[in-house]
Amino acid sequence: MKNTTLIVACSLIFKLATSQTSSTYLVYFKDKNSSPYSINKPAEFLSEKSLERRTNQHIEINQSDLPVNVSYVNGIKAIGVEVLNKSKWFNAITVSANDESKINIIKALPYVKQLQLLAGPTNQRVPSKFQTGSQALSSPAEMQNEKSINSNFYDYGPSYYQSHQIGVDCLHNLGYHGEGVTVAFLDAGYYKVDSLPAFDSLRVNNQIIGTYDFVANNTSVYEDFTHGMATLSCVGGNLPSRLVGTAPKANFWLLRTEDAGTETLQEEVNWLVGAEFADSVGASVINSSLGYSLFDGNIGNHTYADLDGNTTIVTKAADWAASKGIFVNSSAGNSAGPPWYKITAPADADSILTVGAVDSGGVTASFSSRGPSYDGRVKPNTAARGWASTVASPFGDIEYQSGTSFASPITAGAVACLWQAHPTATNMQLLSAVQQSANQYFFPDSLQGYGIPNFCIAHIILTDILGIDKLSGENEQLIIYPNPTNSDFNVSFYSEKKQTIKISLFDISGREIMSETKQVKEKGNEFKLQDGDISNGIYILHITTAEKTYFKKLVKQ
Numbered sequence: 001m002k003n004t005t006l007i008v009a010c011s012l013i014f015k016l017a018t019s020q021t022s023s024t025y026l027v028y029f030k031d032k033n034s035s036p037y038s039i040n041k042p043a044e045f046l047s048e049k050s051l052e053r054r055t056n057q058h059i060e061i062n063q064s065d066l067p068v069n070v071s072y073v074n075g076i077k078a079i080g081v082e083v084l085n086k087s088k089w090f091n092a093i094t095v096s097a098n099d100e101s102k103i104n105i106i107k108a109l110p111y112v113k114q115l116q117l118l119a120g121p122t123n124q125r126v127p128s129k130f131q132t133g134s135q136a137l138s139s140p141a142e143m144q145n146e147k148s149i150n151s152n153f154y155d156y157g158p159s160y161y162q163s164h165q166i167g168v169d170c171l172h173n174l175g176y177h178g179e180g181v182t183v184a185f186l187d188a189g190y191y192k193v194d195s196l197p198a199f200d201s202l203r204v205n206n207q208i209i210g211t212y213d214f215v216a217n218n219t220s221v222y223e224d225f226t227h228g229m230a231t232l233s234c235v236g237g238n239l240p241s242r243l244v245g246t247a248p249k250a251n252f253w254l255l256r257t258e259d260a261g262t263e264t265l266q267e268e269v270n271w272l273v274g275a276e277f278a279d280s281v282g283a284s285v286i287n288s289s290l291g292y293s294l295f296d297g298n299i300g301n302h303t304y305a306d307l308d309g310n311t312t313i314v315t316k317a318a319d320w321a322a323s324k325g326i327f328v329n330s331s332a333g334n335s336a337g338p339p340w341y342k343i344t345a346p347a348d349a350d351s352i353l354t355v356g357a358v359d360s361g362g363v364t365a366s367f368s369s370r371g372p373s374y375d376g377r378v379k380p381n382t383a384a385r386g387w388a389s390t391v392a393s394p395f396g397d398i399e400y401q402s403g404t405s406f407a408s409p410i411t412a413g414a415v416a417c418l419w420q421a422h423p424t425a426t427n428m429q430l431l432s433a434v435q436q437s438a439n440q441y442f443f444p445d446s447l448q449g450y451g452i453p454n455f456c457i458a459h460i461i462l463t464d465i466l467g468i469d470k471l472s473g474e475n476e477q478l479i480i481y482p483n484p485t486n487s488d489f490n491v492s493f494y495s496e497k498k499q500t501i502k503i504s505l506f507d508i509s510g511r512e513i514m515s516e517t518k519q520v521k522e523k524g525n526e527f528k529l530q531d532g533d534i535s536n537g538i539y540i541l542h543i544t545t546a547e548k549t550y551f552k553k554l555v556k557q
Contacts, residue, residue: 022098023120024084024266026313027106028113029072029091037066049182049282050324057325057426064089064320072111079105084266085214085273089320090313094118094269119264122297126263129291129334130188130227154248157241158398161360162234162385162406167437168246168414170456171421174551178235178247180423181416182209183285184278185232185409186271188258189224191394196229198237198392202252207236212277213256214270225260226394227405231289233392234406235413243390243398246413253283258290265300265313268292268345272317279324284419286326287412288318289405291333291344291369307348308374315346322351327419327427329412331404332356332380333369341370343380348373353415353431356448357386357407362439364447368404371446380404381431382438383448384411414455422462429465433458460538460553477550478543484555488530493543493550495520503529504542505554513539 037045039061046054046065054061068086073093077083081097097103107115153172156163163169171177190211193199202208211221221228236252237245255277257270271290278286292314293302306312309319318328332354333344347354347369357365365387371379386407393399411434418430425433435441437458440451479492491503498521505514513534518527539554 021121022096023100023103024094024096024118024264025103025106026090026116026118026265026269027076027093027095028115029068029093030111030113032063032066032069032091034071035066035069039063039065046280047282050280053282053284053325056424059323059325064091068093069111075109075111076106081106084217085269087269087272087276089276089317090272094266116265117299118266118269119262119295120297120299122299124297126294126296128260129263130225130260154244155241156244157239157390158400159237159243159245159390162389162410163244163246163414165358165360165362165452166246166384166411166414167454167456167458168417171414171417171459174421174459176417176421178250178413178416179420180251181247181285181420182251182253182281182283183235183247183287183412183416184253184255184274184281184283185228186255186257186274186278186286186288186290187228187231188260188290189226189256190221190228190232190254191224191226192222193229193232193254194222196392196394197396198233198239198243198398201238201248202236205249207249207251209251209253210281211254211256212274214274214277215256215259221254221256224256225258227258227260227289228254228256229394230391230401231287231405231409234389234409235287235416237392239392239398243392246410247416248413250285250413250416253278253281263292263295265292265295268312268314268317271314271346272320275317275321275326275328279321279326283326285412285416286321286328287409288329288346289331289403289408291331291335291347293333293335293340293344302345304342305374307343307345309348309350309377312345312348315349318346318349319351322349322427325427327412327415327430328352329408329415330354331408332371334367334403334405335369336367343369343371343373347379348377350377351428351431353382353411353434354380354449355386355404355408355411356380356383357402357404358383358448358452359387360385362452365402365404367402368407368447371449378444378449379446380449381435382411382450382453383407384452386410411453414453418455418458418462421459422466424466425462429462430458433461433465436461456540457538463553478541478552480541480552480554483553484557486557488528489554490526490528491541491543493520493525493527495522495525495545498522499545502542502544504544505529505534506540506542507537 389406438451
């Protein structure tokens with residue numbers, strides 16, 4: 001039986017870290033005085049899509065959107081240190097230096113507020129979070145059963161269950177596949193995404209909008225670590241009968257913020273500037289399958305007390321991104337064992353969706369980091385398939401890997417489809433609907449939070465909240481009454497011609513519980529359907545003709 005690994009790094013593609021010989025610091029500025037930019041001219045530093053996202057969610061442009069002061073940056077460069085990156089949200093830059101006297105000069109500058117050590121000279125490495133052992137694969141019989149199940153729209157192959165478990169196949173069948181929604185990945189590299197067959201459709205359809213490497217400060221990301229490639233495949237992969245991602249028609253920015261060979265606070269800053277970049281280019285969703293707790297040389301180690309939603313660099317960055325209208329998805333972490341046990345930053349951020357890992361039966365994976373946050377909030381928020389998830393292999397086919405790293409993007413793709421269905425919703429409305437749709441919303445715990453979400457239910461929740469009926473069919477040709485009902489119900493259907501129709505009733509998990517065919521006449525048709533002692537709940541009635549399918553929500557109470 002094949003084993004599934006929690007991201008096993010191949011020697012071919014894992015760049016081994018060398019000793020750290022210099023120190024890096026985060027330099028905070030006091031102000032943004034004399035900036036050449038103005039909040040009255042945001043198009044000079046934010047893209048049209050970024051401005052559109054803010055407009056749709058009534059988010060104002062403010063001082064935090066302005067880039068850092070160029071003269072301050074140039075003044076620090078003149079001291080002879082290397083400037084690695086710049087953060088407008090923190091009003092700070094990171095610098096690298098091997099001469100402590102130059103750091104003392106920077107501290108004395110009148111426009112410098114404070115410095116924070118991010119990494120120093122060290123040979124001491126913490127164990128890689130991408131090498132966390134192995135887990136047994138689900139039974140061969142179970143995997144074979146999954147391979148035999150298809151949906152009406154996609155032939156998911158073995159990836160069917162991870163989509164069906166959270167109800168995103170329902171959204172696919174309703175016509176939502178992520179079109180027009182931009183997802184930014186913050187990860188450790190996207191090995192061979194430019195050539196692997198799982199990403200053919202992304203390349204052919206120009207769905208990869210762009211790339212950037214915040215570790216090496218260039219645009220080359222396809223030669224690095226496999227982790228980002230595997231997480232991306234959970235959303236944008238498309239190998240019919242093998243792997244179909246949860247938002248295969250979304251657009252993507254592939255951003256490398258993680259150096260897989262090291263673990264320092266600098267990577268949290270890389271995440272910060274990566275999120276700022278995602279904001280500026282107009283991403284709607286961020287997926288981050290990264291987490292931070294302990295660091296090389298014990299420099300900047302976090303404690304559980306730091307996971308209060310307001311302390312770590314990366315957590316504050318995640319909440320900044322959410323404040324700009326981005327839906328941020330984060331993995332909970334794979335640290336349920338010693339010495340950490342708990343979620344890892346930025347999973348403690350209060351305005352994001354943190355996702356734990358479960359198996360095919362909904363049981364919490366043994367490695368999935370536990371909540372709550374230090375200040376007692378429900379974390380993780382939800383859970384999705386993270387045990388034996390179907391992902392793209394670096395060798396061209398598929399494989400099964402385990403980790404919250406995969407539960408997060410599986411969910412992020414579903415969020416993209418949900419936002420496509422409800423483009424006027426805010427990120428916080430989406431977050432609330434996803435949590436409310438989960439199977440233990442009224443009794444959350446520290447393992448799965450509110451539970452496993454059902455995006456078909458989330459779709460219906462948003463339909464009601466936003467005052468629209470996406471399930472009504474065209475021109476109100478399908479009407480159900482009484483609705484809600486406590487017994488039988490009537491169906492009114494306006495047919496454009498005499499024809500045979502199929503009437504189907506589905507529960508919210510997508511299971512067909514009733515089906516029959518009828519001959520209908522041109523124009524108005526009325527008929528009564530008996531509930532067949534169905535349980536109280538939400539259902540979707542389909543009327544299928546040769547040309548199209550009409551939908552209507554039914555509530556039994």
